[in-house]
Amino acid sequence: MLNEIAFLLCAALTLAGAVAAMTLRNLAHCALCAAGAFAGLAAIYLQLDAEFAGFAQLLVYVGAIAILILFTVLLTRGAEIQPGGPAASTSRGMGLGVGALVTACLIGAIMASPGLRGHAPQTVHAPVKRIGEQLMNQYVMPLEAIGLLLTAALLGAVIIALREPPKEPPAP
């Protein structure tokens, strides 16, 4: 019973945050609501006993990605969208398409899960130690590949952000 209430609260927080992030007019508000949705998702992970995933979600999404979004909002343009016109109308069709695709994938995954076919859900206790061992043994290649990809992305970002060599000033 308590479990259901907790799940409903977390789910409500996540959904409300996500809806607010899409509909609010002020971009800074949107970003903060998205951070709230991230936190709600972390709470759901924690409720499912996935301690590591939950804390990592908080650390990475609320601590880093939300801040990145906020910085981007502040550095690129004013946080206010003009009142009146629909928010981001040009990409609405594309957004709908991507959303439908993701929803279809999720529904497929949920329908394929053994929990729906009457099997008792498996409780897996995954201490951090075991996660680490798995990452270092069985999944070491994907881990390295991701690391390489992220390093390449980082270098690319640095190259883009590098100060360009000063050009010859045009003759006055």
Place this chain on the structure above:
Amino acid sequence: MRGLDQIFVWIGREVAGWAPAPAQPLVSAILIIAGIMAVFGTCFALTTIAERKILGRMQNRFGPNRVGPCGLFQPLADAVKMLTKEDIVPFSADKTLHFLAPLVMTTPIWLAFAVLPFGRNMSALDLDSGILFFFAIGSASELAVFMAGWSSQNKYSLVGAMRAIAQMISYEVPLVLSTVPVLMLAGSLSLNEIVAAQGTHTLGGLARWNVFTPWGLAGLLLFLIAATAESNRSPFDLPEGESEIIAGYLTEYSGFKYALFFLGEYLGLFAITGLAVTLFLGGWRAPFQWLEWVPSWLWFGGKFGVLIFLFIWVRATLPRLRLDQLLNFSWRFLAPLTLINLAVAAAWHWTGAWESAAAAPVRWVLCAALIALPAHWLGRALRGAVPPPRKYHYAE
């Protein structure tokens, strides 16, 4: 002495025992929460007065000495002042965010105390990934600072918030990396197990705290520097630089909300100091075997007090850094050094198998040199890094 060591555990169990059986877990949880809040709330009051007194002495003046004996009731007077001040919200401020920011700043910090082991059997929550929890909780304060700075609709506030976030992100890297050697050698993310890993003694009866190894000493220093920056304390107090940007993101706050920010900042300092004690100074363990009779929570409190004094001392001693110095120091000095320290910790671990009689000193000197020489070189390179002449974009 056994009894005195476990007195708080015993009191908690007895009081919870009076409650009806189904309510007992709830009652004991509430007791623990009340205990932590009472202790660290008092700690906050005492630290404010101690800080003002010590700063005063170090600057050759008296500090507060009017309220009560030796000025000891100054925190009470401050509290009354803060609570009765008018709460001013700027006309153009974003009212909701302006209201929420102090709450987001102060509330999550309390959670961080849940995983710290304050004494034998005295940790509220023994999480398998305790230290990850600690850092995950800390990430909320960056959002709070942004909310405060942005919602105030004030240029000083926004500049202060931007400085604060840049600083927090830059120094989070060395902060987290400097804890990694400890986790690596303890083989666990649980703070209780990290304390247990430092629990054995050498032949002379000296405890095997991490700080007594070359990588542990370097790690503690790096951790403390990064912690000073994370909690926005002098010499890293650019976000609040009173003489430059009028207290930064706190400019538009007054009264109780300001007090909440103040509380949040000090609680953050306490939490991170407690983490330093746990990771490097053996937690609640005694330094010598023959001192084990002293209650464990006294050891924790003592080490905690010493580190807090160190923070106050540093604040009285060093002038504020410039922004470019701040960022260079983090990325060109602290971050590489924490990575090198990781390798040193590995070297220390592998040389632990050496058998000969001269092994211990050789090992010590080798590992100390491995971390001290890069520190020297990086420091010299840093001194040579002079920023290009400043270019003003808007002020010409």
